[in-house]
Amino acid sequence: MSPEQLPAPAARPEFTERVRRAIEPHGPLRERVRVRILTGVR
Structure with a gap:
């Protein structure tokens, strides 16, 4: 769901209870x- 649909x-x-x-x-x-995580240091 997009934030606009929440x-x-x-x-x-x-x-939440209805979905549950x-x-x-x-x-x-x-x-x-x-899951891929890209980490770095500035």
Whole structure:
């Protein structure tokens, strides 16, 4: 989701709970992702 699609900050706890209830029967939800970190010193 883009930031524009997220609910207002005050409505996010309820939104989070709705998503959790929708996903729970299908869990655990795991996804493998590749992470690359570029570090440096200035």
